[in-house]
Amino acid sequence: MITRKPTHPGEFIKEDIIKELGLSQKQLAKALGVSRKTISDLVNQKRALTPCMTLRIGKFTNTNPKTWMNLQTTWDLWEASNTKLAKSIPKIRPFSDFISTQLSPALLNLI
Numbered sequence: 001m002i003t004r005k006p007t008h009p010g011e012f013i014k015e016d017i018i019k020e021l022g023l024s025q026k027q028l029a030k031a032l033g034v035s036r037k038t039i040s041d042l043v044n045q046k047r048a049l050t051p052c053m054t055l056r057i058g059k060f061t062n063t064n065p066k067t068w069m070n071l072q073t074t075w076d077l078w079e080a081s082n083t084k085l086a087k088s089i090p091k092i093r094p095f096s097d098f099i100s101t102q103l104s105p106a107l108l109n110l111i
Contacts, residue, residue: 010042012071
């Protein structure tokens with residue numbers, strides 16, 4: 001797991017598509033067939049990229065949609081691993097450890 005916060009996919013959209021191509025959010029929204037609010041929410045990191053949006057962006061930029069989806073997944077995993085709930089994850093034991101403490105030694109020999 002990475003230790004520094006990854007770049008939100010919306011930042012890439014803002015810098016590498018909107019600024020680089022000299023587009024407005026409205027123009028990009030029209031090109032992608034979505035609302036301007038959708039683009040605004042993405043570039044302001046208020047919305048995640050959906051699989052459908054990664055297909056749209058991939059087609060528009062002639063890039064692989066999986067690349068865009070990976071950016072979102074990396075962001076999501078980092079966010080999830082840095083929540084209060086994530087603090088309980090180290091307490092989870094692998095299934096093999098769990099099952100060995102739940103079954104009797106006689107049953108374990110049968111497995």
